[in-house]
Amino acid sequence: MAAKLIDGKALAQQVRDGLAAQAAKVLAKTGTKPGLATILVGDDPASHVYVKNKQKACELAGIYVDDHKLPSSTTQAELLALIDKKNADPKIHGILVQLPLPKHIDSKVILEAVSPDKDADGFHPYNFGRLVEGHPVFEACTPKGVIKMIESTGVTIEGKRAVVLGRSNIVGKPLALMLLQRNATVTICHSKTKDLAAVCREADLLLVAIGKAKFVTADMVREGAVVIDVGTNKTSDGKLCGDVDFEPVSQKAGWISPVPGGVGPMTIAMLLDNTVESARRMAGIA
């Protein structure tokens, strides 16, 4: 039986429509739109595309974008000075520092410099800690989007076996914590995991974020499982491809998300969601 498709693009559109209404409320109450500062250092072409997509989505939802494109020669001190300015700017409710940063800049120092109150990416250790102890404020956008995608299927998370492939601080680890918070039984796999295929076959929910094209094959998937593909890999012919071997796996899974058109658009929608949420908090809108 062919799996049902989790259409991240359509779901993201729904989320963004709802946010436009919320953003309008903020504007009506405070006289200013929710504001997102976007900071991009260097000339990585993929990063420029991502940031442009984020900015376009913001504008459509009625979010003010404060755009900063800095040369790759920018020093860490200069970047920190800009972040301090945005931390203090009342028109700004969210700050996005696009990753990766140039090698001479320590991204840990930079992410910690962003005010936890404006951390729309959810990358600050304070916000990570809030997630660990079960009272999240800003949740990281990609895992938050994955949770919304699971919820959109109507499959309950509570009591299910969830297997997360990948343990990065921006995807795998926070995603595992969000699933745990929702009472799934969670296993986290990584490059040292033994019998990975057997662990994956146990999964009712299989969430894949490793960055290896078509790594997850049909023999690793339980019949009827929900499979969400976070991976974005470039194939030799320049196409975008996920970590899941889509065609064969979709014959076995119950639900599956595509790449492109899956987690990517939801990540952007969640950045907007966090920005609007932050503006509402600061404006005292319930």
Ligand SMILES: NC(=O)C1=CN([C@@H]2O[C@H](COP(=O)(O)OP(=O)(O)OC[C@H]3O[C@@H](n4cnc5c(N)ncnc54)[C@H](OP(=O)(O)O)[C@@H]3O)[C@@H](O)[C@H]2O)C=CC1
């Ligand atoms: N669509 C979106 O919005 C986003 C997509 N992405 C994509 O998601 C993917 C993962 O990103 P990110 O989390 O940043 O990646 P990282 O490279 O930071 O982490 C990859 C993780 O996968 C694990 N891993 C690598 N190879 C294997 C293997 N053969 N078997 C089991 N585990 C393995 C690594 O294990 P170990 O820790 O042992 O090294 C590591 O934990 C990438 O393709 C990235 O482009 C990321 C962010 C947002």
Ligand SMILES: Nc1nc(=O)c2c([nH]1)NC[C@@H]1CN(c3ccc(C(=O)N[C@@H](CCC(=O)O)C(=O)O)cc3)C=[N+]21
């Ligand atoms: N501070 C920071 N926050 C991030 O959230 C962040 C980051 N840095 N650095 C890079 C990763 C990657 N990422 C993506 C966002 C959207 C798509 C996306 O919308 N992709 C489209 C396709 C786009 C295309 O065609 O290239 C899709 O999957 O349909 C992909 C990847 C956010 N990231």
